[in-house]
Each structure stands twice: as structure tokens, then as C-alpha cells.
Amino acid sequence: MAIDFTLTAEQQEVQRLARDFAQNVLAPITEKVDQEPDPLTAFQMVKPAYAEACKQGIAFSMLPKEYGGGGLSNVDFVIAAEEIQAVDPGFGTTVLVNGLGLMPVWYYGTEEQKKRFIGGATSDTSGEFIVGYAASEPPGMPGGTANFDAPAVGGAGMNVTAVQDGDDIVLNGRKYWPCNVGGWDNLGANLNLVIARTDRSVGGTAGLSAIVVERGTPGVTYRSISTSAQRSAPNCEIVFDNARVPAANVIEGARGNGDLVINRNFAWSGPVAGIGAVAVARSAYEDALRWAKTYTAGGPKPIFHYQYPGYVLGDVATQIEAARYFCWKGAHYLDQHDYHGEALGAMCKVHCTEMLFDCVYKCMQVVGVNSVDKKTKFDRYLREAALLPLYDAGNFGMQRRRVHGVMADENFNPRAFMDDEAIEFTKGMEGIDTIPGPTTDEPAMARS
Known part of the structure; x- marks a missing residue:
């Protein structure tokens, strides 16, 4: 079978x-x-x-x-x-x-x-070697990273520039939110993969590349960002000020294809973020189930014997099981198709992380006001549940847009995932939803 x-x-x-x-x-x-x-x-x-x-x-x-x-x-x-x-x-x-x-x-x-x-x-045998990935940039420069693939000349969201100067690449600009990049001392991770604009004369789907910046590179500074959740994962702001990197550090096959790197990366991480949501939901569910089976609220039996807690926790268990198997499906699809799953990986991440918030809050309803006592872990579960849909190419920032772009392709087969068919992700699937409103070449009737 x-x-x-x-x-x-x-x-x-x-x-x-x-x-x-x-x-x-x-x-x-x-x-x-x-x-x-x-x-x-x-x-x-x-x-x-x-x-x-x-x-x-x-x-x-x-x-x-x-x-x-x-x-x-x-x-x-x-x-x-x-x-x-x-x-x-x-x-x-x-x-x-x-x-x-x-x-x-x-x-x-x-x-x-x-x-x-x-x-x-x-x-490396030091037990310290760590790698960062730097795509995200501050909002308002002019459009934030979510619009990295906008068709506007110069791009609408990715503004760290990488200009060749002899045998070097010179980096300038700021990144905001990247994880691991500061390393253990905010002097830099051992290696950072940085998506930067190597061609400012073209739009976002053609002018980005991936460059490895090594620890100790002059002209790079890091500042920690204090977050409300995932406190063990370090986020930083990076400032590049005429930072010089060997031109040999430009990843060869990603020249002009940094947009595809971003989309493929976040497709790969989709089932991993999704299973993170399953994991947090699982922990909240197990804690709530344990509570319901031992807490009587002054009644003759633990509250689990009443219909509401039993039904609610049954629903939560159902959602967790379904989400887990979606993650397995998403990961299997990546294994089958050369680590490409730009649409399915995004679908998995969106579905599972948005399931999480509902599950955590339902568990808190079962536990009641005691769930806001920090002696329980529900305060943390709730913070983690709020974060997961927002990070890892946020569900409304990039993930849903990627799915939309794939579905909009005229050759899209809506049964591809059911039939385990590969979907080639192309630049033509990017840029959708990055410019609001109708385009100027649409017929007047279509615009009305």
C-alpha cells in the first residue's frame, strides 16, 4: 500500500x-x-x-x-x-x-x-557554528520585504544593494528580523546568506541575488530585536555600510534569481513551521486534558466528565491530527519533487499556523481563568500561537500570495497535489497582489 x-x-x-x-x-x-x-x-x-x-x-x-x-x-x-x-x-x-x-x-x-x-x-567541531538567513527588511523602504518581487523598476521592497567593485561585492542597506544572523555575540553568525539587489535597473523578479557574508566582515553591525515569543530564537537588525564581500561568495545559480531562492526557501520551511504549530497545539492540548481530568471545580467529578470540555478537547485533538498529516504530506511532496513545493508548502504553513490559535484558545477556555496564571504555560502558548502565522514569510505577507500566483497560472492543475504532480514555479507566478487595484491596460468594463 x-x-x-x-x-x-x-x-x-x-x-x-x-x-x-x-x-x-x-x-x-x-x-x-x-x-x-x-x-x-x-x-x-x-x-x-x-x-x-x-x-x-x-x-x-x-x-x-x-x-x-x-x-x-x-x-x-x-x-x-x-x-x-x-x-x-x-x-x-x-x-x-x-x-x-x-x-x-x-x-x-x-x-x-x-x-x-x-x-x-x-x-566544525566547536559546537558553536551557526548560520543566518537575511531576507527581511524594515517596512517603508518603500514597501517592505513582502513586496520583494513587485514588478516596479528597482523593486518595491528589497533595498539592500550589492554592487560589484573589482573582485568584491559592496553591500549597503538594512535588514530587519533575520534570525541567527548576529551569532552568539552580535558580531555575526559564522555564515549569513543575504538576499540583496545586484541590479537596480530591473524589477524585483530579476534583480536579486544570494550572497554569503562571513563572520568578521568589516562594515556590518547587528542589533538584537526583543520579541514577545520564541525568545530562544535571536532576531536582529543588520546594517551594511560599504561592507566588502568576495565576489566569489555570490551563489552562482542564484544570480538574478534571489526571488526564486526566497520562494523555494519558504516553501521548504512551510511544513516545518506547520509542524511547529502542531507541536505547540499538542502541548497546550495535553496540558488542558490533564487539567480537565483532575480539576473538579467543586463538583463531584473532574470537569472532563461534562460535555463541553470533552467535546472541545475532542475537536482540538481532531485539528491536531489533521494538521500533522498535512505536514507529513507537504514534506513528502518536497521529497518527491526536488525540494520544490512553493504552493503546497505555503498552504501547509497557512493552514496549520492558523489552526494553532484556535486550538490554544479553546484549551484556555477549558482551563478557564486559571489559564492566565503564569504558573501554567498557556500565556506562552498564546504568544507562540500569535507569532507563528506572522513569521516565516507571514501568511498575509507572502504565503497566500505564493499560492495565489501558482493558481493564477493558466496551466495550473487543481488536482496536482492530489495526484502528486510536480508544479514548476516560475517568475511569471511572482508579483501577483503586489500592486493594488486594476492595471491601466484592463478594459473599462473589467475595471468597473
Whole structure:
């Protein structure tokens, strides 16, 4: 039978090892990290756990074995990610971003670049090697990163420039929100994959490239951003001031295709963010179920014996199961189609992360006012639930737009996902929804 939801013995071992790491390494520090007010200090508190993740092969488990990575399939990676994110979704994001920074090198880099950057990361024995991915920029420059692929000349959202000067590329501009990029001391991650505008004369779908910026590059500064959730995942503002990078650090196959890098990256991360939502919902559900089975509210039996708590938690369990299998489907689709799933990955991320908020709030209704007591974990679950739909190419920023662009293509097959057919993602699918209102060449009747 082609469809089988039974984990293999190897997958069960992946799950067991990830669960053991989460419960024995992460769980003892998670609450303290969440409560630490300084974002850089909070991240530094995770450093011993990250070193253990490097030792156990978790930190670079998504990368191909050929270059020293763990070689996990997308399905296996999602299985492991659920266990880690059920304890700390922020730590899961930190590991995920290692992939966002290095997977494009695998997709688009030369053999020399793959060995230098991926091999350099996976062969490091310090337990500190970390990789960032820098796409997001501040709003209002002029349009924010969500409009990175707008057809306007010069682009509407991506304004970090990369100009060739001899054997160097000179970077100028600001990034805002990228994760991991500051490293452990805000002096830079070991490697940062930066999407920058290498051609200002063309629109967003043609003028972007991917460049690796190494730690210690002069002219780059980092500042921590204090966030309300995922406190163990470090976000930063980056300022490039005539920062010089070797031209050899431009990822060869991504010259002029930085837009495709962004879309493919966030398609790959879709099921991982989705399983993060499943993981948080699972933790909230298990806590609420435990409460309902022990709390009597002064009645003769625990409240779970009443219809409302039983039905509500049954609905929550149903949503979690459905979302988990969507993530498995999304990851399997990526495995089947050369890590392309630009539409399905986005659909998975949107569906699962928006399911999460509903699940967490329903669990809080079962627990009642006691759920806002910080002795419970529901305060944190609620903050995580609010964040997940907004980050990782926000659901209204990029994810839904990508789905719209694919569906708008005249060759789109609405049964492609059901039939496991590949969908080639092209530049022609980008730019949709980036300019409001009708275009000037539409007939008057169409505009009315």
C-alpha cells in the first residue's frame, strides 16, 4: 500500500532521539530563557543546548550527507522537529534557519561553494557554528520585504544593494528580523546568506541575488530585536555600510534569481513551521486534558466528565491530527519533487499556523481563568500561537500570495497535489497582489 502512516523503525528512532533531546536538554532551560528580558542573553542561555544539538547531529540534520550533513529526508526532519518544537519552538526555528541559510547553497551553488560553506559548517567541531538567513527588511523602504518581487523598476521592497567593485561585492542597506544572523555575540553568525539587489535597473523578479557574508566582515553591525515569543530564537537588525564581500561568495545559480531562492526557501520551511504549530497545539492540548481530568471545580467529578470540555478537547485533538498529516504530506511532496513545493508548502504553513490559535484558545477556555496564571504555560502558548502565522514569510505577507500566483497560472492543475504532480514555479507566478487595484491596460468594463 503506497499510503502508510506507520513510522518505520528508523523514523521511530529519529523521533525518540529528538524527544529525548527536547525533554532532557531543552525542557530544563526553556522557562528561564522565555523569562529573560534581554534577547541576546536569552539566546546565549541556549548555547549549551545548541552545542549538544551539534554533537548529536541535530543542528545540520537537514543537509545532505555528501557534504557532511545528517541527510534526513523532509519527512524525517518534520518528525524530529515536532518533538523539539513541542518543548521550545524557538530552538526549532534556530535549527531551521541553519537550513534556510545553507540549503540554497546546495540548490544553486557551485561544487566549490558547497564544499566551502556546507562542508565548513558540518565539519566544525566547536559546537558553536551557526548560520543566518537575511531576507527581511524594515517596512517603508518603500514597501517592505513582502513586496520583494513587485514588478516596479528597482523593486518595491528589497533595498539592500550589492554592487560589484573589482573582485568584491559592496553591500549597503538594512535588514530587519533575520534570525541567527548576529551569532552568539552580535558580531555575526559564522555564515549569513543575504538576499540583496545586484541590479537596480530591473524589477524585483530579476534583480536579486544570494550572497554569503562571513563572520568578521568589516562594515556590518547587528542589533538584537526583543520579541514577545520564541525568545530562544535571536532576531536582529543588520546594517551594511560599504561592507566588502568576495565576489566569489555570490551563489552562482542564484544570480538574478534571489526571488526564486526566497520562494523555494519558504516553501521548504512551510511544513516545518506547520509542524511547529502542531507541536505547540499538542502541548497546550495535553496540558488542558490533564487539567480537565483532575480539576473538579467543586463538583463531584473532574470537569472532563461534562460535555463541553470533552467535546472541545475532542475537536482540538481532531485539528491536531489533521494538521500533522498535512505536514507529513507537504514534506513528502518536497521529497518527491526536488525540494520544490512553493504552493503546497505555503498552504501547509497557512493552514496549520492558523489552526494553532484556535486550538490554544479553546484549551484556555477549558482551563478557564486559571489559564492566565503564569504558573501554567498557556500565556506562552498564546504568544507562540500569535507569532507563528506572522513569521516565516507571514501568511498575509507572502504565503497566500505564493499560492495565489501558482493558481493564477493558466496551466495550473487543481488536482496536482492530489495526484502528486510536480508544479514548476516560475517568475511569471511572482508579483501577483503586489500592486493594488486594476492595471491601466484592463478594459473599462473589467475595471468597473
